[in-house]
Amino acid sequence: MALAGPQIGGVSLLVHIVIIFIAKLISVITRSFAFLGTAAKYVLTKH
Amino acid sequence: MKKRNVAVVIPAHNEEKVIASTLHSVIKIVPSRDVYVIDDGSKDKTTKISRKFIKHVIKINNRGKAYALNFGIKHYKLTRKYDFIFFIDADTKPDPSFLEKAMFRFEKDKRKKTVCVIGQVKSTGNNWISKYRQWEYFVSHYIHKKAQENLRSILVAPGCSTVYRSKIFNKLAFPEGTLTEDMDFTFLLHRHGFDKMIFEAKAIVRTQDPQTLPDFMKQIKRWYTGFWQVVRKHNVPWQGQILDIEVSMLALEGLYNGLIVIFFILSIIPLVVSRHLNIYVIPLSIDLIGVFMPSLIISSIIDKDYTRILFAPAFYLLRFLSSITFIISFFSGYLSTEKTYSWDSNRYQQKGAY
Numbered sequence: 001m002a003l004a005g006p007q008i009g010g011v012s013l014l015v016h017i018v019i020i021f022i023a024k025l026i027s028v029i030t031r032s033f034a035f036l037g038t039a040a041k042y043v044l045t046k047h
Numbered sequence: 048m049k050k051r052n053v054a055v056v057i058p059a060h061n062e063e064k065v066i067a068s069t070l071h072s073v074i075k076i077v078p079s080r081d082v083y084v085i086d087d088g089s090k091d092k093t094t095k096i097s098r099k100f101i102k103h104v105i106k107i108n109n110r111g112k113a114y115a116l117n118f119g120i121k122h123y124k125l126t127r128k129y130d131f132i133f134f135i136d137a138d139t140k141p142d143p144s145f146l147e148k149a150m151f152r153f154e155k156d157k158r159k160k161t162v163c164v165i166g167q168v169k170s171t172g173n174n175w176i177s178k179y180r181q182w183e184y185f186v187s188h189y190i191h192k193k194a195q196e197n198l199r200s201i202l203v204a205p206g207c208s209t210v211y212r213s214k215i216f217n218k219l220a221f222p223e224g225t226l227t228e229d230m231d232f233t234f235l236l237h238r239h240g241f242d243k244m245i246f247e248a249k250a251i252v253r254t255q256d257p258q259t260l261p262d263f264m265k266q267i268k269r270w271y272t273g274f275w276q277v278v279r280k281h282n283v284p285w286q287g288q289i290l291d292i293e294v295s296m297l298a299l300e301g302l303y304n305g306l307i308v309i310f311f312i313l314s315i316i317p318l319v320v321s322r323h324l325n326i327y328v329i330p331l332s333i334d335l336i337g338v339f340m341p342s343l344i345i346s347s348i349i350d351k352d353y354t355r356i357l358f359a360p361a362f363y364l365l366r367f368l369s370s371i372t373f374i375i376s377f378f379s380g381y382l383s384t385e386k387t388y389s390w391d392s393n394r395y396q397q398k399g400a401y
Contacts (some may be wrong), residue, residue, distance in 0.1 A: 004272075006366070006373040008186050009300035010338050016194035023197040 053146060053210065054129040055082045058115045062137035063091040065255065070100040072140035081129070084137075085119035087112065093137075110196050112206070113228035115222035120220075127211045135205035139254040140171070145391065148250035149210045162215055162241040165192070165201065166208035178355050179362045180256045185346035191297075192246045199242040200293040202229040208252040215241065225280060226380075229271025234281040237290045264368065271373050274298075274314035275380025305374035307331050308367050 055073050059066060064083070073082055084097040088109025088273055097104040116134065125132055131153065135141060149164040167188050172176040181378070193203040204211075206229035219239060222231045236242065257263040277283075278298065282290035308332045314327030340359065347355040355362075 006301035006304045006370040007191075008183070008338065008342065009304055010333065012300045013186070013190060013338060013342070015296065019194040019197055020148040020190070021087055023194075037107045 052129065053077055053081065053131045053133055053150070054123075054125050054213070055133045055135060055136050056116065056119050056125070057082070057084045057135055058087060058112050058119070059084055059089060059093050059097070059193065060087045060109070060112070060115075061089045061091050061094055061138040061159055063089075065138045066093055066094050067100070069135070069137050069140055070097060074100060075143055076141055076146050078131075083125070085115040085117055087115040104218055111223060111228075113223040113231075116228070117220045120216050127214050129213050131210050132213045132216070133210040133250065133264050134206055136254065139168075139252050140205040141166070141208075142251040142253070145250045146210070146260055147254060148247055152245045152247050152250075153210075153212070156243075156245075159212070160243045161212070161245050162236060162243055163204050163211045164245045164250065165204050165211050165250045166210075166252050167246075168205060168208050169253050170256045171253045172256050174258060175358050175361050176258060176260070176365070177256045178352065178358055179365045180181070181352065182343055182346050182355060182362065185350065185379075186342055188246065189349075190249065195293060196244065196246045198287040198289050198293065199244075200235065201242075201244040201246065202290070202294060202297070203227070204233045204236075204244055205229055207254050208250075222223060222280075225273050225276040226269050227277060230273060230277045231280065234277055234283075234290070237288060238281060238286065242290075263365070264372065267369055267372050268376060268379075271376035272380035275377050279381045281328045301370070301373045302377070304334065304366075305370040308370045311367075316360060335363070339366065 055077050057069065057073070059067075062069075070082065070084075072394055076365075079101045080103075082101045083103040084094075084101065084106065086097070086106040088092045088107065094104055094106045102122060105119070105122060108114060110118075116388070120132070131150070133141075133146065133149075145166055149166060152164045168184055170180050172180075192201060207230070215236070217236055219232070219241075221228050222235055225231045233244070234246070247337075257266050278294060281299075283297040310327040311331045317323075318328070339362075343359060343362065344356060347353050
């Protein structure tokens, strides 16, 4: 089953879009820190 | 016993028009020895047709879909033989890459906490009702489900597009007595703390949607009644989980949208008599301009189906009908304690089907 029709409304859409945005933001920040960590490790071990 | 990877379980009830086509698609993604059809008392040739394709077909007395699924899992000892079980409806076909995409998400989870991976449902039809359903699928998948996945509050793992880790069925079984056993089971998982469910948009199944308005009405009446039955059964919103907040928000939104329709109907007579806009058209205008049209346009662009926009007035009629049905279903689903067992069996033979 799919629930949607009447439950597609302004409030739930807005809330869910904000949640998706925050989740993406957290994911990007986490990945950036992981990348920086790897880069720092590389620099420290090579030099 | 060495476990095989994925079993495909197809519950069936009077599916002679579609079962061959489904099995033809399924045996392209798994060996036929791993496909199981549980025929729940069909009065047509479902069993006979299924046996032409696969070995594991069993016919039982008609007891409802949940019973059939539980019977199939136990009878074939699927939790001992397989790591994963993919449940699919008899009118639904998986894309060739479905399992590859779904299993990738299980493999990524090294801690093995993911209880199920949910695929994206698309419609096989091409008429106006199917196009409306595509819009619903778009919003419910790309926005609702994606956000719910992050909150660990996915409302429903659809019975036609979900792969489960098999060991879960050593602890739980599909609950009987409601019209939407898939939603009932999803809530049960949440209540037992199994809330890590993943939605994978690239794992696609294609299902039949109603082709006529009466069939559409019948289907949504069943879904919404099932929704209210499950809400009542799982004591929403009093269990303190994020699921409770999510369900409450969506239920209230649904009821509000139903009231908008009633407001609109109330507004017609004064509008015609006085020829002046009245207060009742405000919520409708906000819904139309702020929610419905933008989401319809975005879904048309992303799905590359621009004809969808042309059907907007007809879609809004379906949205009206859905919203009113949602309110009516509250009485038959939430306030009635009657247990129900039913199959959604409006099947259509497709042109060019196997």
